[in-house]
Amino acid sequence: MKISVLAENLSGSEIIKIAGEINELKKQGQNIANLTIGDFDSNVYPIPTELKDGIIDAYNHNQTNYPPADGMLNLRESVSAFLKNRMGLEYAANQILISGGSRPLIYSTYLALVDPGDKVVFPTPSWNNNHYCDLTGAEAILVETRPENNFMPTADEIAPHLKGATMLALCSPLNPTGTMFGKKDLEEICDLVIAENKSRSADEKPLYLLYDQIYSQLTFGEYQHYDPVTLRPELKDYTVFIDGGSKCFAATGVRVGWGFGPAFIVNNMKAIVGHMGAWSPKAEQVAMAKYLENETDVNTYLDHLKGNIQASLSTLHQGFQALKADGFSVDSIEPMGAIYLTIKIDYTGKTTPDGKILSNSADVNFYLIKEAGVAFVPFSAFGTGEEVTWFRASVGASTLADIQQMIPRIREALIKLK
Ligand SMILES: Cc1ncc(COP(=O)(O)O)c(C=O)c1O
Known part of the structure; x- marks a missing residue:
């Protein structure tokens, strides 16, 4: 049929x-050692105790009806403070969207910005951009990366593909490689996006940047996480960040993601996530709001x-x-x-x-x-x-x-x- x-x-x-x-x-x-799945064994890596207790407490207080479509205000405020304290990123509550993990945020970014046939540029290997292009009918432009660059894309590799593209999708630290952008490499890519947008007229769709930093809190030793907006503040109008608690709190089943970017894009993403009913459960939002405020526990x-x-x-x-x-x-x-x-x-x-x-x-x-x-x-x-x-x-x-x-x-x- x-x-x-x-x-x-x-x-x-x-x-x-x-x-x-x-x-x-x-x-x-x-007996197979399963190193395939990007998940945690929750008996080896349980979620933070305070987060777990907070979720149970929220259910005990009947926090079980619909949450607001963009997420509980106190969670968006906690996320706003968390971003400011940890990364120096300034996003107000109305520029932040909460959803059921970060996947709906990625999908809604694609749906809010990309029309069928539009070009989306992303490096390979990378996680799931091919599927999001299939779902939105976008033309996927795959940029092959090299082991000598730790499989991170360089400006030289990306530059030939940006003319006329609608979105560049980047991720650091990167799934599947566990490697990340150095400062200079990311700056050079940011400069390409700025230059491309300067070349477009006001009635053309700009080149947007999707920046997935869901692993930003999981970096080791001297390796430091960089983001496009801190490096080049003028990119704030074009960048949507994907982030959340799934990986840094080993909370993949808890389903609390946060995305942030320009309010007009986030508002459209909110409508899309709302129609999908892909919001995060209310009790989990209440608990995450409280947990994020406690810097000592988080550290x-x-x-x-x-x-x-x-x-x-x-x-x-x-x-x-x-x-x-x-x-x-x-x-x-x-x-x-x-x-x-x-x-x-x-x-x-x-x-x-x-x-x-x-x-x-x-x-x-x-x-x-x-x-x-x-x-x-x-x-x-x-x-x-x-x-x-x-x-x-x-x-x-x-x-x-x-x-x-x-x-x-x-x-x-x-x-x-x-
Ligand atoms: C790079 C990246 N972004 C987003 C996600 C999705 O995370 P979530 O479980 O919050 O939907 C994953 C999950 O594997 C990921 O690796």
């Missing part, structure tokens, strides 16, 4: 396919979470560097932020003990799932070509002990490939 052209053409998630394979093997009794939680995530990422990174030093065709990029490590496993074209040739990174991944009990996600799931031999490892759903145990298993599995 006929369904909509949009529904027919939507591509499924490669990560969900990998999850299917893992579940099948788990049913057969195999204590973030220090603890970052310490553990960084330990897992560094252990995995060192494990891959040790394999590389021993002559294996692998590599990894130093973790800078988020919950991801970028790893290279260059075994395409090799033959398994039962005679199967691994023809691409998806084959290599399935081989490691079966043989080493470890699952990653090939970068092809994030928009790169099939020939790319890099993968994302996500550590939020594993313990440090799980990660320590997987390196010898990977070593054994790779030795068997000829």
Whole structure:
């Protein structure tokens, strides 16, 4: 039976396919370390106690009816203060929109700014821009990035694509790589956006910037998060930020996201999110408003979470560097932020003990799932070509002990490939 052209053409998630394979093997009794999903095991990484208590308390006080369409005013005020204190960003409550996690904010930014056929420029690998382009009928302009730049886009790579584009979608720290923009690189890209907008007349649609900084509180060591509006304040009129509590408070199931930008855009996003009914649950908003105000609790939680995530990422990174030093065709990029490590496993074209040739990174991944009990996600799931031999490892759903145990298993599995 006929369904909509949009529904027919939507591509499924490669990560969900990998999850299917893992579940099948788990049913057969195999123990698989699942480094695929950009989530947390909430028994390893519970949400902040004060946030949890606040949510329970809000339900006990019957905070269960519709929240305002743009979010509870006290939460938008807490977010406003949080942005000012942590990043020096000045956004008033009416420039902030709350939704059920940050996905509806991304989708509503696309719907508010991008018409079918409009060009949206984004780097690959990156997270889900391809799907949002499919949903809005936008023309996706993929900009391939390079390992020597930590898979972050450069101004030189982006410049040829901005003429006539409606939106540039950037993310830092980046899912899937766990790498981030340096100051100068982001400044150069900002200057391109400013120059492009100067070249357009007042009745043309400007070039907007979607800046996803959902991992901005999860940075390690000396790595510092930069944003376009702090670096170039004149970009404030063109930039929509995506942010929220899902990752920094390991609260992916709590569903409180915040987006901010020019009030006229945020107002339109509010109408769209409202029609989808994609607002954040009221009790969670009440609790998040209170939690964000307590800087000491937030700092204590973030220090603890970052310490553990960084330990897992560094252990995995060192494990891959040790394999590389021993002559294996692998590599990894130093973790800078988020919950991801970028790893290279260059075994395409090799033959398994039962005679199967691994023809691409998806084959290599399935081989490691079966043989080493470890699952990653090939970068092809994030928009790169099939020939790319890099993968994302996500550590939020594993313990440090799980990660320590997987390196010898990977070593054994790779030795068997000829
Ligand atoms: C870069 C990025 N932005 C946004 C999201 C969506 O987050 P949420 O769970 O708040 O919808 C994710 C989730 O994986 C992400 O990686």
